[in-house]
Every structure is written in C-alpha cells, then in structure tokens.
Amino acid sequence: KAGVTQTPRYLIKTRGQQVTLSCSPISGHRSVSWYQQTPGQGLQFLFEYFSETQRNKGNFPGRFSGRQFSNSRSEMNVSTLELGDSALYLCASSSPPGEQYFGPGTRLTVT
Amino acid sequence: EDQVTQSPEALRLQEGESSSLNCSYTVSGLRGLFWYRQDPGKGPEFLFTLYSAGEEKEKERLKATLTKKESFLHITAPKPEDSATYLCAVQAPTGTASKLTFGTGTRLQVTL
Numbered sequence: 237k238a239g240v241t242q243t244p245r246y247l248i249k250t251r252g253q254q255v256t257l258s259c260s261p262i263s264g265h266r267s268v269s270w271y272q273q274t275p276g277q278g279l280q281f282l283f284e285y286f287s288e289t290q291r292n293k294g295n296f297p298g299r300f301s302g303r304q305f306s307n308s309r310s311e312m313n314v315s316t317l318e319l320g321d322s323a324l325y326l327c328a329s330s331s332p333p334g335e336q337y338f339g340p341g342t343r344l345t346v347t
Numbered sequence: 348e349d350q351v352t353q354s355p356e357a358l359r360l361q362e363g364e365s366s367s368l369n370c371s372y373t374v375s376g377l378r379g380l381f382w383y384r385q386d387p388g389k390g391p392e393f394l395f396t397l398y399s400a401g402e403e404k405e406k407e408r409l410k411a412t413l414t415k416k417e418s419f420l421h422i423t424a425p426k427p428e429d430s431a432t433y434l435c436a437v438q439a440p441t442g443t444a445s446k447l448t449f450g451t452g453t454r455l456q457v458t459l
Contacts, residue, residue: 278451336393
C-alpha cells in the first residue's frame with residue numbers, strides 16, 4: 237500500500253508570498269492532519285480534515301488555511317509568508333482516527 | 348492544556364547498552380499514547396500505540412509501556428541503526444476530532 241505523499245518536497249519562497257502544499261493520504265484514509273515542525277517548537281498541530289470538513293484547528297494565525305477534496309487529498313495554504321514560517325510541514329493520514337501515518341514532509345524556506 | 352515532556356533530551360549509548368526513554372504526560376482523558384521514530388529529514392515513522400495503563404507492546408529491540416502518568420520506551424541491546432529521534436505524542440478526544448500533542452523528542456545516538 238502506498239504511503240502518504242507530499243509535494244513539493246522542498247520549497248523556497250520570499251517574505252510576503254503565499255504557498256500551497258499538497259498531501260495525498262494513504263488509500264482509504266479519510267482523515268488528514270497537518271503539523272508544523274521547527275527545531276525550537278517541535279511538532280505542532282495545525283488542523284485536521286475529515287470528509288472535506290475541518291474538524292479541529294491548532295493555535296496558528298488565519299494566514300494558515302487548508303482544505304480537503306472529495307478524494308481525501310488535502311492542501312494547506314500559507315499567505316503573506318514570514319521568516320518564522322520556515323519549517324518542515326508534515327501531513328498525516330488515519331482511518332479511523334487513531335494511528336497517524338506521516339508523509340516525508342515539505343521543507344519550506346522563507347527568505 | 349495537554350502537555351508532553353520527554354527525557355532525556357539526548358542520549359548516547361554504546362551498542363548493546365540497554366536504556367529507557369521517558370515520556371510524562373498531562374491530558375484530560377487519554378485516548379491513546381503514540382511513539383514515533385524520526386530520522387533526519389524524514390517524517391515520523393509510527394512505532395506503537397498504547398491505550399490503557401498496564402499495556403505493553405514490543406517490536407524487535409523496542410518495548411513500550413504505559414502508566415497513568417508516563418510511558419517508557421525501553422531499548423534492549425541497541426544497534427547503530429536505532430539512532431534516531433524518538434517522539435512521544437498523546438491523543439485526547441475533542442468531540443469527534445482528534446489531534447496529537449507531541450513532546451520535543453529524545454535524540455538517541457548508538458555508537459559501536
């Protein structure tokens with residue numbers, strides 16, 4: 237069974253730009269969660285989607301948003317990028333909510 | 348607010364030298380406690396889920412245990428390939444949704 241895939245793997249953006257990251261969950265998984273990982277803060281929960289609905293949201297500003305499509309694929313968007321948004325963005329899928337399986341992540345660098 | 352504290356932050360072991368990693372947690376209504384392994388530049392790899400105090404799970408040289416306040420990851424006779432960051436996370440029920448709260452991890456280095 238194919239694992240969670242994330243694209244792109246690496247991204248370099250400048251401050252003020254916006255970025256869209258994509259996640260394809262494991263086949264049959266309907267829940268997708270997003271996390272931000274930085275050396276200082278570790279892994280922090282961004283939001284979770286299930287059946288195209290956001291079910292839970294972490295403590296991040298409104299510049300961070302996401303959506304889920306009918307095929308369970310998910311995207312997250314960060315607008316007006318700041319230097320502090322540089323991080324590894326991880327997507328995880330599960331079904332039913334339980335063990336979450338992570339993708340390889342997208343490394344975002346904001347300059 | 349859910350909290351997870353892992354200790355030690357870093358651990359260096361010689362091959363064959365057994366040890367334990369600690370994960371202390373505070374959560375309102377534990378749904379599950381998870382252990383992950385993360386190699387540099389990669390996403391966390393799922394290891395174990397524990398649901399209730401007294402539960403134990405094993406996989407190769409790893410054994411995870413759970414009490415009402417903490418979990419231990421015991422590593423028996425580690426090998427250099429066990430070197431990684433080990434992350435602990437708790438899942439608390441929030442309605443029908445779920446999210447994981449992670450600790451900051453223990454960086455394990457196993458040398459020859």
